[in-house]
Amino acid sequence: MELLYNSTRSKKQPITASMAILQGLSEDGGLFVPDHIPQLDKSLEELSGMTYQETAYEVMKLFLTDFTEEELKDCIAKAYDSKFDTREIAPLVYAQNTYFLELFHGSTIAFKDMALSILPHLLITSARKNKVKNDIVILTATSGDTGKAALAGFADVDGTKIVVFYPKNGVSPIQEKQMVTQKGANTCVVGVTGNFDDAQTGVKRIFGDKEFAKEMAEKGYQFSSANSINIGRLVPQIVYYVYAYAKLLANGEIQNGEKINVVVPTGNFGNILAAYYAKNMGLPIGKLICASNDNKVLYDFFQTGVYDKNRQFVLTSSPSMDILISSNLERLIYRIAGENAEKTAELMAALSGEGKYEITDAMWQELKDFYGNYASEEETAGMIKKIYDSCGYVIDTHTAVAAAAYEKYVAESGDNTKTVVASTASPYKFTRSVMSAIDAKYDTMDDFALVDELSRISGVTVPNAIEEIRTAPVLHDRVCDKTEMAEAVRKFL
Numbered sequence: 013m014e015l016l017y018n019s020t021r022s023k024k025q026p027i028t029a030s031m032a033i034l035q036g037l038s039e040d041g042g043l044f045v046p047d048h049i050p051q052l053d054k055s056l057e058e059l060s061g062m063t064y065q066e067t068a069y070e071v072m073k074l075f076l077t078d079f080t081e082e083e084l085k086d087c088i089a090k091a092y093d094s095k096f097d098t099r100e101i102a103p104l105v106y107a108q109n110t111y112f113l114e115l116f117h118g119s120t121i122a123f124k125d126m127a128l129s130i131l132p133h134l135l136i137t138s139a140r141k142n143k144v145k146n147d148i149v150i151l152t153a154t155s156g157d158t159g160k161a162a163l164a165g166f167a168d169v170d171g172t173k174i175v176v177f178y179p180k181n182g183v184s185p186i187q188e189k190q191m192v193t194q195k196g197a198n199t200c201v202v203g204v205t206g207n208f209d210d211a212q213t214g215v216k217r218i219f220g221d222k223e224f225a226k227e228m229a230e231k232g233y234q235f236s237s238a239n240s241i242n243i244g245r246l247v248p249q250i251v252y253y254v255y256a257y258a259k260l261l262a263n264g265e266i267q268n269g270e271k272i273n274v275v276v277p278t279g280n281f282g283n284i285l286a287a288y289y290a291k292n293m294g295l296p297i298g299k300l301i302c303a304s305n306d307n308k309v310l311y312d313f314f315q316t317g318v319y320d321k322n323r324q325f326v327l328t329s330s331p332s333m334d335i336l337i338s339s340n341l342e343r344l345i346y347r348i349a350g351e352n353a354e355k356t357a358e359l360m361a362a363l364s365g366e367g368k369y370e371i372t373d374a375m376w377q378e379l380k381d382f383y384g385n386y387a388s389e390e391e392t393a394g395m396i397k398k399i400y401d402s403c404g405y406v407i408d409t410h411t412a413v414a415a416a417a418y419e420k421y422v423a424e425s426g427d428n429t430k431t432v433v434a435s436t437a438s439p440y441k442f443t444r445s446v447m448s449a450i451d452a453k454y455d456t457m458d459d460f461a462l463v464d465e466l467s468r469i470s471g472v473t474v475p476n477a478i479e480e481i482r483t484a485p486v487l488h489d490r491v492c493d494k495t496e497m498a499e500a501v502r503k504f505l
C-alpha cells in the first residue's frame with residue numbers, strides 16, 4: 013500500500029518518501045509525517061529469526077514505499093556492514109535488571125550512526141529517482157553526535173557536500189576532536205558562538221531563506237538536512253526497537269506478545285518518536301519513558317501539558333540532550349491533535365513567538381503511553397557508579413540519565429515490566445565524565461590516559477573511533493557568530 017507524506021503545518025499535496033527525504037523540511041516550516049502508520053506485516057515469530065538487515069528491510073519497506081526492493085536492500089547492505097564492530101549491529105546487554113540496547117557500535121560510537129550510516133544512500137537513491145541534477149548540500153546543526161556521524165556518512169560521497177555547525181563550547185572534547193579532524197574535501201565544520209538551539213535555529217533560517225536557495229540553485233546546489241527532522245533519519249530508527257523485541261523473543265526472555273517498556277534518553281525527541289511509531293505499528297510496547305537531563309522541558313511538558321522553553325539553558329555532562337526545542341515533538345503534537353495541521357501550526361507559532369504553548373485536554377489524553385522524568389548531574393553520575401560497582405558494566409552519561417529516570421519510574425509505579433533502555437553512546441565518547449563519576453581520583457588524568465584506564469576497568473577494547481583521533485591533525489578551525497552562518501555556507505561553496 014502506498015504511503016505518502018504530509019506536512020505537520022498545512023494541508024498540501026502529499027509527497028512521496030523519496031521527495032520527503034530530499035526536501036528534509038516542508039516549505040511551510042512543518043515536518044513530514046506519514047499519512048498513516050503502517051502495520052508490521054511479518055509476525056513477531058518470523059521477525060525473531062531475522063538479522064538486523066532483514067529486519068531493517070521489513071520495517072523500512074512499509075514507510076519508503078516508492079523505493080524498489082532492490083534499491084532499499086542495496087541501501088541497507090551499504091549501511092549496516094563492517095563499519096559496525098559487531099554483526100549484531102545493535103546488541104542487547106543485560107545489567108541492573110534491564111536490557112541495554114547498545115546503539116553505539118557504528119563508526120562514530122553514538123546511536124546517530126544507526127540512521128546516518130544509511131541516510132546518504134537513501135538520499136542519493138532519492139536524488140536519482142527524482143532526476144535531481146544539483147549537488148546536494150547537507151546542512152546540519154549538531155549537539156555533538158549528529159555532526160560526526162553525518163560527516164562520516166557523507167565524506168567523499170559523490171554529488172554531496174556537508175556543512176556541520178556545532179556550539180563552540182557546548183560539546184565534549186572528544187566530540188569536538190572527532191569533528192574537527194574529519195577528512196574529505198566535501199566536508200566543512202564550523203563552531204558557532206552560541207548554544208545548540210542557536211545553531212539549530214540558524215540552520216532552519218537558512219532552509220527558510222528562498223533568496224539564498226535561489227542563489228545556490230544557480231550555482232548547482234540544493235540544500236537538504238541530515239538532522240533528525242528528516243524522515244530518512246526517523247524511519248531507520250524504528251528498526252532497532254523491532255529488532256530488540258524480536259531478539260528478546262528469540263532468546264526466550266519474553267513471551268510472544270508480552271509488552272515491554274522502553275526508556276529513551278531524549279533531546280530532539282527523534283529516538284523516542286521512533287519507539288512510538290514502532291508501538292503504533294503493532295509492536296507490543298507498554299510505556300514510553302522519556303528521560304531528560306537538567307534541561308527538563310519535556311519532563312515539565314508531560315507533567316503539565318505546557319511546553320515552555322523560557323528557562324536557563326544548562327550545560328550538562330550529557331551534551332547531546334542539552335536541548336530546549338525538541339523538534340521532533342512536533343510530529344507527536346500533530347498526531348495527538350488528530351492530525352490537525354492547523355492546530356499544530358498554531359502551537360508552533362506560539363512556540364516561536366512566546367516560546368511556549370499549551371495542549372488541549374483532549375490532546376493530553378492521548379499522551380497516556382508516555383511517562384517523563386529527569387536526572388540531575390549528581391543522579392546521573394551516581395547511576396554510572398552504581399551500575400559499575402554492581403556489575404562492572406560501564407554506561408555513558410546519556411544512558412545513565414535514562415537509567416536514573418527509569419529507577420524513579422519503577423519507584424513511583426511499581427511496574428516491573430521487562431524494560432529496554434536505549435544505550436545511545438559508548439562511554440568512550442564521554443570518558444572524562446564517566447571516569448570522574450566512577451572515582452574522583454581520575455580527575456587529574458589526561459583524556460587519552462583516561463581512555464586506556466576505561467579500557468582496563470571495563471574490559472572493553474578501545475574503539476577505532478577513539479584510536480583514530482589520538483594523533484589526527486585538526487583540519488577545521490572555523491568559528492562564526494550565529495548571525496554569520498549563511499555567510500559561512502556561501503564561503504565554503
Ligand SMILES: *Cc1c(COP(=O)(O)O)cnc(C)c1O
Nearest residue numbers: 157279280281282283332436437
Ligand atoms: C542525539 C542523542 C540523544 C538524543 O536523541 P534524540 O533523538 O535527539 O532525542 C541522546 N543520546 C545521545 C548520545 C545522542 O547522541
